[in-house]
Amino acid sequence: MQTNLADFIKNTREGDEAEAILRACVHCGFCTATCPTYQLLGDELDGPRGRIYLIKQVLEGAPVTAKTQTHLDRCLTCRNCESTCPSGVQYGRLADIGRKVVEQRVQRPLLERVQRYVLKEALPRRWLMTPALRAGRLFRPLLSRDLQDKLPPAADAGLWPRREHARRMLVLDGCVQPGMAPNINAAAARVLDALGVRLLAAPKAGCCGALRYHMNDQDGGLDDMRRNVDAWWPYVSGEGGAPVEAIVMTASGCGVTVKEYGHLLAHDPAYADKARRISELTRDLCEVMPAFEQELARRMGGKVRERIAYHPPCTLQHGQQIRGKVEGLLRAAGVDVVLCADSHLCCGSAGTYSMLQPELSRQLRERKVANLEATGARAIVSANIGCLTHIQSGTELPVRHWIELVDQALAGP
Template identity: 75%
Template sequence: MQTNLADFIKHTREGQEADAILRSCVHCGFCTATCPTYQLLGDELDGPRGRIYLIKQVLEGQPATRKTQLHLDRCLTCRNCETTCPSGVEYGRLLDIGRNIVEQQVDQQGGRPLAQRLQRAVLKEVLPRRWLFSPALKTAQMLRWFLPESLLNKVPARQKSGRWPRREHARKMLLLDGCVQPAMAPNINAATARVLDALGVQLVVAPKAGCCGAIRFHLNDQDGALADMRRNIDAWWPLVEAGVEAIVLTASGCGVTVKDYGHSLAADPAYAVKAQRISELSKDLSEVLPQFEAQLAQKLKGRISKRVAWHPPCTLQHGQQIRGKVEGVLRAAGVDVKLCADSHLCCGSAGTYSVLQPELSYQLRDNKLANLLESKPDMIVSANIGCLTHLQSGTETPVKHWIELIDSALLAA
């Protein structure tokens, strides 16, 4: 694709990156076949190819409008199109650049409607701050039965985390505790710690670490997101220097962001080298557990009789390009695990998308659940807190993180 970027962006780092991405696109349209929003809406501008053209126009000097912004807002950032693309177009990076510039231009024209500005401000200020989000969620959980359905879907029932193992091990890994997950599903990280403890690995947490930066970044507060990333690097660095083997990520949405720290902070001379090292150490939990498959098989073979449907999050299969590892671990542990039809498609959660684009989000959720429940599973398992909460809001079938299944079987062994 030929480009002629405008002077305001041409010689910047973002402009050079966007130019290279745009030139790699051959306009083949394969991406539209796997785009969830294009499938629902049938509008070229609500598919990757159309959005690429909208971004190209803005970067070449055509002023952005609220309509431009709407089509970019509707993108789930699922990155299914990247998996499909034969030319390797890095659509996700281009979208981040385009959204940021469109936001700036629309702000100069009066900005978003007030209700949208307030909604987005609350999301980016409350969700990343555990000291704000945790008490707010607890209050909502106490009032759960009085909440309207639109809010009830976002408030999971209270969960217990169980004990955190206290044994010391020579092998140590660092855990990203996260921001919303400890309040919404505290058992996930505790279960991870217990499973790794049983396998001879100690999981440690840096108290001053927090949100990975994904929430602010995808709400176009990129400066705030970079501040979150720097804070995490500062919190983790002493443990990195002490020799932790890996940074374990139990939420694939966080994982895809942390693995990108090296790119996000590449232009920051104070953090570029450290950020790259953090990215290199970062491992999704499904990349850590395969080395223990033989041990798990010995401990658990025949102990898990549940029929399980596996939902691979987009941030795992498309963002991190990890496929088959969770299924391999579960099958080694004796689990009858099934993928559903159209398992490559997004469930509609997509971070804050289910709040900002509820109509499209719930259509995608219902489509996904129809496929997942086709095999009549006893349980649905996934690997991202957003997917778990979103799917659970539409079904009585339990929806859990896959590590909780392994943990419960080990506890019963």
């Protein structure tokens, strides 16, 4: 694709990156076939190829309109198009660059601005998010149906093991997950403890930065990333003890972002080297557990007797390009685990998307739930807190993180 960037972005770091991405696109349209919003709306501008053209026009200095912003807002950034693209177009990065420019040039309606401000300032702060969840549960009958869908019942995390082991790994607590599903990290800690690994959480680490960054507050998102680098560095560098061997992510949405710290902070001389090291150490939980596959198979064999449907999050299968590891691990442990039809498509959660684009999100959830239930499974597992919560609000089947299934099996008779 030929480009002629406008002076405001030409020869800048973001401009050079955008230009390289745009020039990689060959207009083939393969991406359109796998785009969830194009499937729903049938509009070229609501598919990756159309949005690439819109971003190209914006970066070349064309007038930016509310219509342009609407089409970009409707994108889930599921990155399914990246998995499909034969030319390796990094659509997710291009979308972030284009949205930032559009956000600076289009004034949103007041209520929309307020909503987005509250989401990006409240959700990343665990000290604010967790009490808000408790209050929401208390006044649940007074809330709208959409808000009720976002409030899972209170859950007990259980015990966090404190035994010392020679092997140590870090885990990101995050921002939303501790209040919504505190048992996920605790279950991971118990499973790894049983396998001879101590899982630690750095007290000063928080939101991975994805929430604010992808809502066009990119400076705020980068600040969140720097805070996590600072919180993790003593554990990574081995200050006061042996360095950790990995930074484990139990939410794939966080994992895909932390793996990009090295790229996103490459321009910051104070953080570039540290951020690159953090990204190198970051592993999704499903990348860590296969090393223990034989031991898990020995301990879990035959304990899970019901069929389980696995929903692979977009941030895992498209963002991190990790496929087959969760299913392979569970099958090796004797679990009858299946994928549903169109398992490559987004469930509609996509971070704050379900709150900002509720109708499209609901349609995608209905499709996903119908396909999951059609497998005949008695329970659903996934690997990202947003997917878990979103899918659970559309089905009576229990939905939980796959590590909780493993934890329960190991604890059982």
